[in-house]
Amino acid sequence: MKNLNSLLLAIIALVNLQRINAQSADRFFPKADLMTIGSYYYPEQWPRQYWERDIKKMAEVGFDFTHFGEFAWSFIEPEDGKFDFSWLDEAVELSHKNGIKVIMCTSTPTPPAWMVQKHPEILMVNAEGRTMQHGSRQHISWSSPVYKKYVERMVEAIGKHYGKDTRIWGWQLDNEPSHYGQYDYSPAAQISFRKWLQAKYKTVDKLNEAWGTAFWSIRYNNFEQVLIPNQKELIAQPSPHAVLDFKRFSADEANEFLGLQYNILRKHILPTQWITTNLMPEHVEVDPTRINSLDFVTYTKYLVAGYDKGTGPQGFRMGSATSIAFANDLFRSLNGTTGVMELQPGQVNWGKFNAQPLPGAVRMWIWHAFAGGNKFVCNYRFKQPLTGGEQYHYGIIGTDGVTPSTSGLEYIKVINEINTLKKHYDANATMPPAYKKRWTAVLYNPDNRWEMDNQPQTNQWDFMAHLKRYYVALKQFGAPVDVITEEKDFSNYPVMVAPAYQLLDANLVARWKQYVQNGGHLVLSSRTGQKDRTGKLWEMKWAEPIYDLIGAKVSFYDLLPDSVQGTIKAGTANYKWNNWADVLEPMAGTETWATYTNQYYAGKVAVTHRKMGRGTVTYVGPDTDDGALEKAVLARVYMQAGIAIEDYPEGVMVDWRDGFWVGVNYSGAAYNVAMPAKGKVLIGSKTMQPASVVVWKD
Structure with a gap:
């Protein structure tokens, strides 16, 4: 494992090197500006005679910037190799005339019809084997070399045209790069996946070893025999190791696609112009922690669309408090800088049900983005469209083209409030000591999520729900939270929570030990340490690599049907579980904080706590539904560490x-x-x- 650890350290160093330029992304945004606010506008979707009126209205509303071009490729390049920027030049000048900065976009999610007709091989193929067709967006394969050539040419053209234009504030690559919950199984993706595997494993023997292909005689003689693991084309489940690698590949492919555009633009644009993209935090096929090729990464957020009913009887009109909060703490923590590139402007059209937001909710979302450290907020979109697939999607301006919507009025209010707040800004303000003492890291690796999504072991397991039970408790304590990856320095945080950290290695366990011995307080939870980084079970006792760290053995785990409740006692309080439970056997010197009180292992240990050096390690075996046990354990960790906490109600x-x-x-x-x-x-x-x-x- 020594060689593996050395390789991992080298990879971490390389990733850090790649992000050096991004570390100073804060320089693009003067602190005294606090947070600027803008809106999407699509000049190509509106008659030319409306442009001047609309952009003037944007200025009257108080927007500081606008956003052009991410779906405009057929207007930028109406014919193969023939570029037309005249219409876009006009819109940029109108914005400048009205004091509005421009975020310019590459149009890569929407290739023109002529390109698809000429090169159908650029289209992605879904798991059912269906080739996507022209007529929507994100229907192309990032792996297609033909498509990449067209992307290179288009990005080069737009970069040369606007790169030295001081009216351009920054750049957005693509738009929500993803396939909206699907993966690409096209021939181009298949070829690229094999190349990725060959670069990673070097020899097919090493791939066979990592994937455990002796099982079911899956063994390969060469890389050309390897197929993308596709459950839709298999009788039984695919190799979990292959699935994990395919998801890693897919995320890396998105990063490479964005990096291709970044490198072209950087050759042409001003140093003062930044480059980003916007990702959807809940879409797992493109993970922000793997995007290391940009200046910083922003996010898209829609809270009221029927998928999250929030807190209380009107929660479905506000969404969950954790929705924006978690996105803030994840995206900001990547390199210290982020923004909300696309925020829900009001009622939408694509949800399970599309309720009106509660009056005040849109304003609250903007302020919540501010609280989370965002440098800007951009809403989608300025005008409600009259045609196309989003006719019922609110804009800041309604269907008459002149009257602000209810959410538009809330934007106007926030813009005025932030302008007032600027008068009270103190450049020398420092984080209050009691607040800083609660500073907590949540350690996150998408590999764990992908691995457990593929092998949940129970229909009740939900990795993100599990993680957010801890996250919600931390926010109720009033703790500032950074959602970090392993490449970060752990020593900055008095407390670290690593929920369900299933895949690990000796190096991570050693870093955790050092963190604790130096005074950190580490909280681990169910499923931690069961497998190595390839997804293999250890050839030792169950989860044995963490025994010395937690001061306990993991005897076994149990899973219950949703109709059966397991019970737990911690002190004088009682709790219930039925999702997952690690049953623990503490070693000498390790405290028992909770025990199971029913099932055949009643009296066995559910939660352990031990001191190590100047810090502590706590292990929480069960995963509950209501998060009450998790919150109580965290509260006790903070109390024993002498860290004062708040107790805010849910929401x-x-x-x-x-x-x-x-x-x-x-x-x-x-x-x-x-x-x-x-x-x-x-x-x-x-x-x-x-x-x-x-x-x-x-």
Whole structure:
């Protein structure tokens, strides 16, 4: 394992080197600007005579920037090799005339019809073997060498045309690069996957060893025999090791596709112009932690579309408080800089059901983005479309083209509020000591998520729900949270939570031990340490690599049907579980914090805690539905560490940023925010009603 650890350290060093330029992405955004606000506009979708009126209206509303071109390839290159920027030049000049900066986009999600007709091999193929057709977006294969050639030519042309244009603020590559929950099984992807495997394993023997292909006689004689693992084409389940590698490949393919565009643009654009893309946090086929080729990464967020009913009877009109919060803490933590490139502007058209947001909710979302450290917020879109696939999707301006929608009025209000807040900005403000002492890392690796999504072992296992049970508790404690990857320095954080960290190696366990011995407080949870990085079970006792760290053995795990409840006792409190439970056997010197109280192993240990050096390690065996046990365990960890915590109700979050405290209320009841007597409310009221905000300074 020594050689493997050396290789991993080398990879980490390389990734850090690749991100050196991105570390200074903060330079693009003056701190005194706090957070700027803009809106998408599509000049190609509206008659020319409306452009001047619409862009002037954007300026009147108070928008600082707009966003052009991510779906406009057929207008930029109407015929093969013939580029037309005249219409876009006109729109850019109108924006400049009205004091609005421009984010320019590459149009790679929407290739023109002439290209697809000429080169159908650029289309992606889904798991059912269906070749996608022209008529929507993101229907092409990132692996297609033909498509990449067209991308290179188009990006080169737009980069040369606008690269030295000071009216351009920054650049967005593609738009929500993904295949919307699907994977690409095209011939081009198949060829690229084999090349990826060959680069990783060098020889087919090493691939056979890593994938355990002796099982079911899957063994390969050469890389040409390897097929993308596709459950739709297999009688039984595919190799889990192959599935894990395919998901890694797919994420790397997206990163390579974006990096291709980045490198072309950087040759032509001004150093003051930044380059990003926007990802959807819940879409697993493209993971932000693997995007290391840009200046920074932004996110898309829609909270009210019927998928998350939030908290309380009107929660479906506000969404979950963790939705924006988790995206903030993940994307900001990648390199310290992020923004919301696409935020829901009101009612949408594509959800399970498309409710009206509660009055005030849109304003609350914008302020929540501010609280999470975002440099800008851009809403999608300025005008509600009259044609196309999103006719029922709200805009800032309604269907008459002149009247602000209800959410448009909320944007206007926030823009004015932020302008007021700028007057109170203090460049010398520092994070309050009590708040900083609660600073917590949540360790996240998409490999764990992908591996467990493929082998959940129970229909009740949900990796992100499990992670967010801990995350929600941390936010209720008022802890500032960074969702980090292993390449980060652990020593900055008094507390670290690594939920369900199933895949690991000796190097990570050693780093955890060092973190704890130096005074850190580590919390691990069910399924941690079961497998190595390839997804193989260890040839030793179950999860044995973590025994010395947690001071306990994992005897076995249990899973219950959804109609049966397991019970747990911790102190005087009782809890229930039925998703997953690691049954523990503590070693000498390790404390028992909770025990199982039913099933045949009643009296066995559920939660352990031990001291190590100047820190502690806590292991939580069960995964509950309500998160009550997880919250209680975390609270005890903080208490014993001497770290004071808050106790905000579900749906209420309070964060500190740039000298300002920001509270948001996604709950169903009013909440009175406790603040010092000298605290000065700048925005809102100390009593937060549902879907409302308070901003104050101590």
